Amino acid sequence: MAKSALLKSSIVKKYWMALTGLFLCLFLAGHLAGNLQLIFGTNLQFNQYALFMTTNPAVKLLSYLTYISIIFHAIDGIMLTVQNKKARPIGYAKTDGSSSSFASRNMAVLGTVILVFIATHMVNFWAKMHFDKNMPLMVKEIEVQGNKQKFYVGTETGQYYPVDQVAKEGEKADPTTMMPKQFVIKNKTELYYSQADVKTADLYKDLHKLTVDFFKDAKYGLYFTIGYVLAMLALAFHLWHGFQSAFQSIGVNSSKFTPVIKFVGKAFAILVPLLFAIIPIFLHFKK
Numbered sequence: 001m002a003k004s005a006l007l008k009s010s011i012v013k014k015y016w017m018a019l020t021g022l023f024l025c026l027f028l029a030g031h032l033a034g035n036l037q038l039i040f041g042t043n044l045q046f047n048q049y050a051l052f053m054t055t056n057p058a059v060k061l062l063s064y065l066t067y068i069s070i071i072f073h074a075i076d077g078i079m080l081t082v083q084n085k086k087a088r089p090i091g092y093a094k095t096d097g098s099s100s101s102f103a104s105r106n107m108a109v110l111g112t113v114i115l116v117f118i119a120t121h122m123v124n125f126w127a128k129m130h131f132d133k134n135m136p137l138m139v140k141e142i143e144v145q146g147n148k149q150k151f152y153v154g155t156e157t158g159q160y161y162p163v164d165q166v167a168k169e170g171e172k173a174d175p176t177t178m179m180p181k182q183f184v185i186k187n188k189t190e191l192y193y194s195q196a197d198v199k200t201a202d203l204y205k206d207l208h209k210l211t212v213d214f215f216k217d218a219k220y221g222l223y224f225t226i227g228y229v230l231a232m233l234a235l236a237f238h239l240w241h242g243f244q245s246a247f248q249s250i251g252v253n254s255s256k257f258t259p260v261i262k263f264v265g266k267a268f269a270i271l272v273p274l275l276f277a278i279i280p281i282f283l284h285f286k287k
């Protein structure tokens, strides 16, 4: 490719990387706000939030945009790195002191660490929430006439169903009991009357329990927690350079705005990964 064409394609790639990167920063802020409920919210609030995130059409659209942005950002990043290696010197349009920092020299490595993190993270949470037949349903213990009983929780206020009265889909009737169970679960979360085949409620999936159990796991919980903290360190370095670099790539570059963008970028790069990292630490050590 001619040098000018290479430069042009490199600038276009940087532009798209910047746009997808900034969109992913918005995703991170939203994801963090939701996840902080693991510290400050109740089980029910977190599961309500998870249900909203997986069913609201506008949020679903944003989720698809997120997946596309991650793929686009990663592919563009790999292509740019390869291109830059082949045809040096093509640096950022403007260089300053920060462009030779540890972060700026290692953006591709840091990005790869984050990509591996996102892939394993989605297998552990997102895929289970969306596709796993054995995803736990939310159960609440309530005291009834002095005895603690377990109830499945419906998505409408006040819907509680005794666990011992609910059969799993395809569960064989217990030959030792005379009474068949009153309800049966179908399609993972739908509760039906077992005799009339009438739907009576939608039950909450227990993403809260799944997340807490993951970080509290007796054998691997500590390793998962350390892994998350290290991934957040990589994210911090990636954002440290990436945030301000994105604004340069889309052409926002002035003596008035650049210092503000640099400050906001550095604050974002420290605060967001730090708060994300506190969540697994909190869950792992919580009694």
Ligand code: HEM
Binding pocket: 031, 035, 050, 053, 054, 062, 063, 064, 066, 114, 118, 121, 122, 125, 126, 127, 129, 130, 207, 211, 228, 235, 276, 277, 279, 280
């Ligand atoms: C460290 C604390 C974090 C926790 C506890 C956490 C937890 C979760 C959970 C429980 C889900 C499943 C939600 C659902 O499917 O509705 C999820 C989804 C996801 N997480 Fe995280 N997360 C953390 C950090 C991150 C970070 C730092 C990133 C990106 C670098 C990230 C990227 C994603 C993505 C892309 C999804 C799929 C979102 C969607 O479907 O819209 N997470 N996370």
